[in-house]
Amino acid sequence: MATTVSPAASAAATIERPKPGDAPVISQTRPVVPSWSGTRRVRATSSRSASGAQAVRLGQEAAALREGLVDVAFARLPDDLTGLRSEPVHTEPRVVGLPSGHALPERDEVSVLDVGDEPVMWTERASRGWVDWWAVNPRPDGSSPRWGPTNDNAEKMLEQVAEASATCFAPMSMARYYARPDPTWVPLTDVEPLRTVLARVDGTDSSLVRVHTCRA
Template sequence: MDTRVLRYFVAVAERLSFTAAARDLYVSQPALSRQIRQLEADLGVELFVRTGREVRLTAAGGELLPSARKALDDWRDAVRVVRSVAAAEANVLRVGFVVSGGGSVARRARAAFAEQRPDVTVEPKRCDWGAEPDALRQGLVDVAFVWLPADTDGLRAHVVATEARYVALARDHPLTARESVGIADLRDEPLMWTRKAPKEWVDWWAVNPRPDGGEPVWGPENDNVDEMLEHVATGAAVCFGPESMAAYYAHPDLAWRPVTDIEPLRIAIAWVSETVNPVVHAFVAATVRLSSAT
């Protein structure tokens, strides 16, 4: 059976809403409904009771749910192991990161590791917003620089750096006259956000709720850093990023200012708990040594 259909079933079963599941899966509701109807036809049973706006699991659906979750977990683990073994066999270490990743620590760690293990090819792998932990669990990368907070279930993580958070503003924004800003200064500013990342990740970066209990003014959505900064450069919104992003993404129409009264970003080196690949452990050790020396 296509694991995608099981993933669709689990999404609906956990939310008891086709609308919410379709939104989180990035598919249309009619397409999702068709897939669930086809699954019910293939099994010869009804999995959901649909009465008006209410959706409930049938007894059969309730019985299928834990088995479907286990099947998805087993398949994810099998895929991760196969990908990791193939990379190890090719003497390749895939290092995941998002945008500016682990900052200077990451770059120095890759350089030091290349000197230590010239026989290993280090391949940087850019992840979507907040997707580093899932990339590890899916075997798309062997080790990753993860922006915390994040769901590190099934992973091991060691914090190797902290960075102040900055706000990006259009060059002609009035706040650029200041050397730094506070979160209250940004109360009425539309804020860039993304559906790509988990909601908890988005809320932390958005400082939601704000110290006064309010919610940010949500601005345009984005799928990647380039889209985000283009919106900011036109004055459509502001965005937050770590200090390394402010240094790396210089732009003639942007200005970055530190936000002095919000907690900094913590960056961790993370890997799958069960990994036995000595190359992974060697890279982690090199990164931790460098972070301790700074």
């Protein structure tokens, strides 16, 4: 059955450029990648001191790496990872966010074609390829989404869904992370899952950042 969620703080955050000699900075977007069993646990270590964490806008993780704002990033595909090294860490299904009172939340799951007439939110801050992937453009039947309002962060996105301004597509972890009466989230059955990788700049000095993966 559908899961209801609530807004939280925006995924956007001010990022200070690391200074020489600083501990590694790990980038991640909210909601944080949830823990899971039977897959891989990821950690970043430094020989000098503990690592710090910064939040960046969804879809901007690779850019933050290339600009030197962070040393390691949890990036969500299809982010452009050209020139970066990456290790897959997590895969999760996508869901559609619908306002309270909508008929579809009564169902356990829906097709993306079931919401073809609903306006879908998008962002001007991401690449066209990123926007199209999240909006499932084109749809399985070759049709295009009905484009709705733009938004820049999770808080605004959830408010727009709650106000019935538009629908949105999001990872399942968002439905588990946020909690409020609306919007309501329903799993999508016919779209690609979201894949998360741990990325860093190719050739990063291993004395600064050493990325290890191990079985949980």
